[in-house]
Amino acid sequence: MAPHTTVTPPRRTEPTASAAAGELVVAPVTITPTKPLTPTHVKGLLWTDVLVKASARVGGVRLVWNNRMATVTTQATAFWHHLDLTEPDTDWSRESDIRIGERYVRFHAERRDTDLRDTDRRALGDYLTRADREGWIHPAGRRMLDVWRAQLDQLGVADLGLAADRPLTTTAQTMLDALADRGLLVDHRRFGGPVHLDGPRWGLPLRRLIGGDGHPNYLLPILRELVPLIRPGRLFLLVHDDDIAADYLLLDRVLTEFGARTARLPLSRVPVGGAPRSSRYGGWQGTTLGDLAATEGTADRAAYRLGMRLYFTGTLHRRSAQPFRMPLLRRCVGRAARLLGQTPADGTSGSAPSLAAALSLLRTEQGYVDPYRLTAALLGRRSGPPAPELRAIYT
Template sequence: MVRRSILVAPVTVSPTKPLTPTHLKHLLSFDVLCRATALFADVHLLYNHSTFAGTRQVAGFWEFLDRVHPALCYQDLTEERIGELYMEHQRSARVPFSELQPVVQRAENGWIHPATSRILEIWEQHYRLLGMSDIKLGGGHAELAPVDEVVETLTARHLCVDGRPLGAPVYLDATPAGLPLRVVISADGHANYLFRALQELIPSLGRHDLVLLVYDKELRHDYLVLEHVLCRLGAAVERLELVRVPIDGEVRSSREGGWQGYTIGGFAEPVVAEFGQEAFRLGLRLYLLAGLGRGQGESFSLPHLKRWVRRAQRLLDTAGEGTEIDAADADVETDDLPSQLSRLAGRRGFIDSYRLTTNMLTRAGGIPLRELLRVAYV
């Protein structure tokens, strides 16, 4: 079997707030995807918080904290408290880029605000509890192509309109695909998250057979534009769109609140205490990836989560495991499992975590349960 090289590029969860069910669904989806796909392909995960540290969403929050709350000791704060400060920032007046630029420059040089350092420290504990394959996810430093180099590359392929000589914005031009122009650098020179994604992606394109973009539904338009640009630059691109998880019947952004009591720090401990860590890990994956499905119909519910954790325990018992499953144990890549997963991936070339999880629950495809759980889930 020829192993393809796949670059998996999910939109990152900005380290400015607590992890909610929506964030967990996103993180666990690509964790399962990468772990399962790695059995038959060479998977490279592109996920660096530093890539987007200079955006207004992150650098703007840092500037707000230093200006409005200069005396806070962030090491003593919970992620929920930092999330409340982020909501306060979102309600405040927008500062001009001239005031934001010093923070952006520091961020581009590798500086991390202590509030974000605290969030990442807490997230590492969560990732360990969740059994994520990389507990320091996003902690690397991204190598970004220079702004002028990226603009020149795009302009040469008629993929961008550079208004900078006239004091105007830079636009991505995907109009041949029926998509409107998209501002990626403002008139005052501030690059947004889409341009920064291109700064990181473009240098990597020639090293991979496939680029997989993973994002949530609300970003669909931007990712259609991004797909068009990358394809015109010669990349083979697939998209995987995920939906947000409703809370109390509403789908809201973290900046708007409504997540209080629904963060992993808020609901995990009693469930782990009742059922154990392995059952919790698997049950949360089953619930978020399969139980809630691809749509946005059902709200996150602790009683429903517990039902899925009970089902997870039965699966673990069926798989014949003892009290613990360790993803770092001996190699379980049998001759059969990689080929079975490759067939499940089909022409798209990667494992859809929703499809894999539903197949596992229905025992479709004859994939060995014990090996699959160990390799991709717990």
């Protein structure tokens, strides 16, 4: 079990000028390793990657990613329990991300209310305990993480720590005690019921944090990781998709109650086949990150990386409702190849100081460099080939 950690962040104070210029803590919503990376996932990952790399040129940035924020959840462990019951002898190291993802879709399609009542709650509790205390991940999940790492390395996304294992920053009980001390819980455990975050105090709905079975909602691991990181001068940027905006608005309020300065960056989902739905419902075949890697064609890896960013951070802006279009992505890769081909061989097309000055002009009020504005500037009619320093951000 992780050591007991006392959660004693500062009470909220008005931000000072020095705090405003402090460290940016970027906390994207993590992804359960149960399915392939879809266009919506790719959009979120590339927005985060460009934002972190660009913002680091003009200020301090810390990226928060911990696998346990995604694996200490019923969403992941219920699926893994199902795999152990139905395929105990499968060699998951030989399975593709697509085939594992197809099982994930079938698992959700076949679940009924009766299935939920008959679920082996004790077994799920054991899975959650192992994931929390030992960093355990089912072999199918480890296989998925290995595939993701290879695909993201090809894409040029900075290492998220997918191969790393570390405990969440504080324990569940410590976090619950800290929330209770601030009156943020509606706790029915003494009656055998659930624990809710008290959203109504801010005009938001109640949100279950722990079920009557004792199993946590995905928000609890996130709070366990983020709340102990609160420090004066830090700004927490919460990156998430629009579909869970209500949860992240509540998360924002809770972090603020603990003294954090916060901002949210909601990103619209990328519709595939006409609907912006969750990956658990399928429909992503032919559009996963593994499929999109085929857009390289005759272009080299740098063109693939830049082209993917031109499409997902430029064409698909933050609130874009455009459906995924493979022909348009291919055109972006082609344009990337032409841009890179114009870069002088001696690397004299730009300098670090001038790039830092340009990036400063593209910062938002919260202090991060806006990926869409940066990409739009790169693609502007008067823009020349990307400077070597800018290429480092995009490729």
